[in-house]
Amino acid sequence: MRVHRSGTSLAGAALAALALLLPLTLSGTASAAQDDPGARQVPARGSAYMGMGVIPHDGQGGKPGGISIQATQTEGVDVSSHQGNVDWPRLWNSGVRWAYVKATEGTYYKNTYFTQQYNGSYNVGMIRGTYHFATPDTSTGAAQADYFVNNGGGWSKDGKTLPGALDIEWNPYGAACYGKTQSGMVAWIRDFVNRYKYRTGRDPVIYTATSWWKQCTGNYGGFATANPLWIARYATTVGELPAGWSYYTMWQYTSSGPIVGDHNHFNGDLSRVQALANG
Incomplete structure (x- = not known):
């Protein structure tokens, strides 16, 4: 017992x-x-949007807005299929004067709300453009530039169309730098911007975050002479810019703004937005 x-x-x-x-x-x-990207839940291909990686990687601090180079800033928004049908009259009445709409991702996805968003912003009087979410691990830069231009990413000198933007940031589907070396990433971006200019006559805007740019391009400064910078930082000041750029053209300063989350400052008054549209 x-x-x-x-x-x-x-x-x-x-x-x-x-x-x-x-x-x-x-x-x-x-x-x-x-800690292991492979163990995280991976979103569906095509679901990426501008600024998707900013808060997880860079965080956020302070109230929206802040100090910038020009005294006058012009408010803008960026949208994707996540916003669905956008209330453009309400945004216009709130003071928003320009917009970027996601057109494509990789060579496999087109924004299902593109027509409502692109035409809707134009119809209320906004100056608008389109952006491409880059996936450098799926195809060449030139192939993605062609796909972008062929599916809404073109440009026309009508005073209302901004040059296309290349959204190059953290990979939501895997390794942050898409498996590229720093020199390989620079080559991929150059392939895209050169092809876009060949197709449209315009140098595309580059959207990125300084920390990603340092990590994945080695803080390469060679695009600053031709490509306007759209910087992502959710804070009261824009902070350090990537190498080569002494000023930003646009600043995505929050993902929690009114009506639609992603709000941006254009570094200048409306005449400067118009100047970029006119080339």
Whole structure:
């Protein structure tokens, strides 16, 4: 009988120890899943949008707005299929005067709300353009530039169309730099911008974040002479810019603005927005 009671006590002690260890084991598993991109839930292809990686990688701080180079800033928004049908009259009445609409991603996705968003912004009087979410691991820069131009990313000198924008940022589907070396990423971007200019006659805008640019291009400064900079930073000041650019053209300063989340400052008054549209 004493043996039986001793065995029961040992079994109980073992179960108690296991119960104490189990939360630690699960906690360690959860932590590993957070640190391992392959263990995270990967979004569906085509669902990426401008600024998707800013908060997870750069965070945010302070109230929207802040200090910038020009005293006058012109408010703008960027939208994708996540916004669905946009209330453009309400945005116009709130003071928004320009917009960028996601047109494409990779060579496999077209924004299903493109017509309502692109035509709707134009119809209320906004100056608008389109952007392409880059996936450098799926096809060449030139192939993606062609896909973009062929599916809404073109440009016309009508005073209402901004040059296309290349959204190049953290990879939501895998490794941050899409498996590219820094020199390989620079070559991919150059392939895209050169092809876009060949097709449209315009140098595309480059949208990025300084921390991503440093990590994935080695802080390359060679695009600043031709390509306007659209910088992403959700804070009260724009902070450090990528190498080569001494000023920004546009600044995405928040993802939690009114009506639609992504709000931007254009670095100048409306006449400067018009000047960019006119080339």
